[in-house]
Amino acid sequence: MKTSIATVSIAGDLAEKFAAISAAGFDGVEIFENDFLAFDGSPRDVGRMAGDTGLTITLFQPFRDFEGLPEPQRNRAFDRAERKFDVMQELGTDLMLVCSSVSPVSLGGIDRAAMDFHELGERAARRGLRVGYEALAWGRHVNDHRDAWEIVRRTDHPSVGLVLDSFHTLARRIELGSIRSIPADKIFIVQLADAPLIEMDLLYWSRHFRNMPGEGDLPVRQFMQAVVATGYDGYLSLEIFNDQFRGGSAKAISVDGRRSLVWLMDQVRREEPALEMAIPPMPDRIGVAGVEFIEFAADRRDAGQLGSLLRMLGFVEAGRHVSKEVTLYRQGEINIVINTERQGFAHSSFVVHGTSAYAMGLKVEDAAATVARAEALGAEIFHQRVGPGELSIPAIRGVGGGLIYFLDARTDLAKVWDIEFTPVTSARSGNGVGLTRIDHVGQTMAQEEMPSWLLFYVSIFRTTKTPMVDIVDPAGLVRSQVIEGLDRRFRLTLNGAESHRTLAGHFIAETFGSGVQHLALATDDIFATAAKLQANGFEPLQISMNYYDDVEARFGLDPEVADRLRSANILYDRDDNGEFFQLYAPTFGEGFIIEFVERRGAYAGYGAPNAPFRIAAQKRLMRPKGMPKL
Known part of the structure; x- marks a missing residue:
């Protein structure tokens, strides 16, 4: 599999873009004309820079408004093409992308366009160059790859071929079976992009909202299945127009891009096992049976406060680590670990972020296979010295640089609590409140990070994503999207903040980065849990009484039920399938x-x-704004 990405897809100058693209593992790069024009150097300098970073320049683009022009515009178009050919030869690339014309003076007609391309092909061939024709979704006369292919077919020239772009085809919902009959040698390059489903002008949608395959809602996998069926084995190139990407980290976006292509082709291979594809092998997406533990990094003072809170919530101190200052609290199937070590990764996390949930452990089918898949998809593997009495638990870096550990039942990893922890004799005592398991974990991040982490989770784990929703904070909107295991034993919410004035934004600002902010714990009887919590001295988050008057009227609740909700500060929701009850503790620390x-x-x-x-x-x-922390 040969991979490429257009320079327009990421931020920075050409040197920064080449470095990021190369470091992410791409084989090639498309030079977008505006990036070249802004560069203060010669085409040879650009070609040399690309070569020095190990990149092949896969094409130069775009060449606009070429075909179907009347005179004198037609002659000027060929003059422009010759200038582009000069640049290409100095760049060291042999392919130019010609996009279908949007010129108001262009004339329709497939034969007229084919005549123009035949002459262009002759001129390109004399220089050892090629041209690829792409149907823009908003082209004046040609906006469908089927028409573009017919023009290329009638052109009948070895130096003229087709450029297929997933966005242009999928945005117009063009039937994908039409791709399968195109000869592979006439497809000169395949460009890929996804996008959220939005009803808007096609040009505006394309120029601002494209994203990586797997981050949007378009059927890019089905598009690639049709392409692979032709026998095409050339470059797969990302062409992403996205305002956030162009203002983000070139390194991070490049890594996402490479990950998206690897995952896309892994899906295609599994759907089309009979087709030959040069794709590195990797394990299939991994099933997650739930969250085994959440681990906090803290100092001794905060650990004492957090431990007191957990005991009030019905947790018991169940174990102490055999060689480290690490304590295990447990209730039902919920394991919460507090790490107060003064060296190692947990301590470093505390120094940077303060007391925080810096790690979580996931119950997976196969821990080794999980790490192998994650590594193949560009995740950063975490290694740390294994101390006395410890297991070597596989882990990768996750949101905010935190850790995701993997435990399975195939190995001793399932016995981690027995091997690494000494039981506390009083563990069976305590005032449990009926909590059974972790329902879901919420991770908070800057909004522009959400597509990256969405792709991270859905490409590694056997999960699905739900539609994005807007959460209304009095100080602004927070975008929220859920990732769920197929059986919903693993649920994760990604919350993206735009403003530091929102609760989510405050958390990011005060803890110096993204991370786990929200822990939802399940009970089978919320009212019994509320009563037991109250008996333990717990005071819930106080909800406005106005809310309960509205809920009672909106859902037509029995007054007795509404009174029970009101007296316990329990929130209520209902849909066609069931009911949902929520009870909150006051926030801990800086918004946990x-x-x-x-x-x-x-x-x-x-x-x-x-x-x-x-x-x-x-x-x-x-804490009021401006008031110092105590």
Whole structure:
């Protein structure tokens, strides 16, 4: 598999772009004309820079408004093409992309366009060059790859071929079977992009909202299945127009791009096993059976406060690490670890972020296979010295540089609590409140990071994504998207903040980066849990009484049920499949959220309609702006 990406897809000058693209593992790069024109050097300098970073220049683009022009515009178009050919030869590339004309003076007609391309092919051939024709979704006369292919077919010239772009085909919902009959040697390059489904002008949609394959909603896999069926084995090149990408980290976006192509072709190979594809082998996506543990990094003072809170919430101190200052708290199937080591990764995390949930452990089918797949997809593998009495638990770096550990039942990893921890004799005592398991974990990040981490999770794990929703904070919007295992035993919410004034934005600012902010713990009886929590001295987050008057009327609740919700500060939601109950603790530290939930029936949501009201309640308890931390 040969991979490429257009320079327009990422931020920076050409030197920065080449370095990031090469470091991510791409084989080639498309030179977008505006990037070249902004470069203060010769085409040979650009070619040399690309070569020095190990990149092949796969094409030069775009050449606009060429075919179907009347005179004198036609002659001028050929003069422009000759100038582009001069540049290409100095760059060291042999392929130029010609996109279908949008000129108001262009004339229609497939034969007229074929005549123009035949002459262009003759001129290109004399220089050892090629031209590829692409149908823009908004082209004046040609906006369908089927028409572009017919023009190329009638041109009948070895130096003229087709450029297929997934966005232009999929945005117009063109039937994909038409690709399968195109000869592979007439497809000169394949450009790939995904996009969210938005009803808007095609040009504006394309220029601002494209994203990596797998980050959007278009059927890019099915598009590539049709391409592979032709026998095409040339470059797969990303062409992404996205405002956030152009303002983001060139390194991170390049890594995402390479990951998206590897995952895309892995999917195609599994769907089309009979077709030959030069794709590195890797394990299939990994199933996740749930969250085994959440681990906090803290100093001794904060660890004492967090431990007291956990005991109030019904957790017991179940074990102490055999060789480290690490304590295990447990209730039901929930394991929460507090690490107060003064060296190692946990301590470094505490120094940077303060007390935080810096790591989580996932129960997977095969820990070794999980790491192998993650590494093949460009994830950073985490290694740390294994101390006395410790297991070597496979791990990778995740959101905010935190850790994701993997445990399976195939090895001793499933016995980590027995091997690494000494039981505490009083562990069976305590005032449990009926918490059973971790329902979901919420990770907070800057909004521009969301596509990256969405791609990270769905490419490694056997998960699906739900549609993005807007969470209304009194100080702005927070975007939220859920990733779920197929059986929903693993649920993860990604929350993207735009403003530091939102609760999510405050968390990022105060903890110096993205990370786990929200832990939702499940119970089978929310009212019994609320009563037991109260008996333990717990005071819940106080919800406005106005909320309960509205909920009672909106859902037609029995007054007795509404009174029970009101008296316990429990939030309520309902859909066609079931009911959802939520109870919140006041935020811990700089905005860490602990929530207790009960699902009844087949309710599959997360109480999004309640978010504005609980956020308002949480912000009433925040440290006033300007007040120093104690």
